[in-house]
Amino acid sequence: MKIERIEAIPYSIPYSKPLEFASGRVSDAEHVLIRIHTDDGVVGTADAPPRPFTYGETQDSIISVITKIFSPAVTGLDPMNRGKIHQILARTIHNQAAKGSFDIALWDIIGKATGTPVNRLLGGFTDSMEVSHMLGFQPAQQLLDEALRFQDEYGINTFKLKVGRRPLSLDIEACRVLRAGLGPDTELYLDANRGWTANEALEVLRRTDGLGLSLLEEPCDAKEAMSRRRLVEKSPIPVVGDESVPTAGDASRELLSGGCNAISIKTARSGFTEAQQILGLCTGLGVDVVMGNQIDTQLGTIATVTFGAAYEATSRRAGELSNFLDMSDDLLAEPIAIQDGRIGVRDVPGVGADIDEDKLARYRQDK
Missing domain, CATH: 3.30.390.10 (Enolase-like, N-terminal domain)
Structure with missing residues (x-):
């Protein structure tokens, strides 16, 4: 071949x-x-x-x-x-x-x-992944309304809140409204996409203490090395590297330098092969991982599920798998279903990402 x-x-x-x-x-x-x-x-x-x-x-x-x-x-x-x-x-x-x-x-x-299903070739640990939903910039009450709808319709009980705004009070209010409205049993974590400085992130952590936040992702630019190291040392929750760790070498550098103490793995930027290398590094060092979302289509999501469900370490936490629901359409021939807050692995040879050719013809831009 x-x-x-x-x-x-x-x-x-x-x-x-x-x-x-x-x-x-x-x-x-x-x-x-x-x-x-x-x-x-x-x-x-x-x-x-x-x-x-x-x-x-x-x-x-x-x-x-x-x-x-x-x-x-x-x-x-x-x-x-x-x-x-x-x-x-x-x-x-x-x-x-x-x-x-x-x-x-x-x-x-x-x-x-x-x-053979690729999930089985990679490791075949489990046949599904729990879903985390990503909430973008909106007023606090709209964020809560969206989260409650996803809880009710899809059984999702883990939410990643996009933060990094100024004034900081916008994001702090959102955290408080979500926690009050969702209750103590819903997992809630933050992703600032480098929007703050390290010192601003410390201030947000201080003002959200007691809300039970589980992770803080990419709070500031990794180039802010000294202040970010101080943030990681003082943070009561893991600080997740994302944009700063697209490769195994980057992940190694950030972990060993103290720039983060958890890693977001995204198959959209690492494929399966380098994702295996990043995962091996993290499990060897005892570092938590989360399966991240590159604002993926259903095609990208099924790839994330294929990899994330293949290993025990990547299936411990809910994966960021649901933002395709915000799209008006998709190319996948057999749409993804979220049932009881989970997405199942496709038990077919390969990844299971067959294309609807009519939709591809409709949306392609080269013809």
Whole structure:
């Protein structure tokens, strides 16, 4: 079996409700569908979500690096030879979403070719993941209304609140209203997307003490090294590295330097192969992990579930898996269902991300 050709298809699907947070705003899923075709007729599929305000990648840059750099270098190789292919991809620095989607598509091929679900190839620990829902910038009462609706409709009981606003009182009020309205048994954690300084984050922690918050993600820019180290030392809850740890090397640097003491793993930027490396580092050091969300479509979400449910450590916490519900449509042929606050692994060969070709034709931007 050999790689015959590679497609990088730009598409755009509007969000029915835009998501706003400290480092940007997303109103349309302007993503790239990656398809790796083999000479045996097996096709691996994955989704690449550009996040220019976080990693610098755009639709155009992903298409360019896939079609002009990666494709000529790997065409003709056996997709089973992932080590050799990754050595080739690594020659080009950065471009994490492009590399991550390429890797997931390779795993999809391997699963289909061997007749095995990729979740089982990775580890097969469990058959579903608990869901966490991400709440964007809104007035406090609207945040509570959304959280209560998701509790009622989907059984979700873990919420990640996007913070990082000024004045700090906006986010502090949101924390208090959510805790009062959701009760003590709902998990609530924060993600500032580098919106504060480290000292502002310490002030928020002081003023929200007693609310039972479980995590504080990317409170400030990791370049604020000394103050961030002080924040990690003084924080009563784990400080999660996210944008600052897209690779295994970055995760190692931040953990060893004291820049964070928990890690968000996102398959959209690491694929499955580097996510395994990051997870191994974290479990070896005794560091908590959470499966994060790159404002994923259902395609990206099913990849996260595939990986997250494969290991005990990644399935301990609820994964950020539900923001596709804010989209007006999706490309997945068989839509994801959230039942009792969980999403199940697809028991089919590969990742289980078959595409609705009519929808792809409707939303693709290159034709």
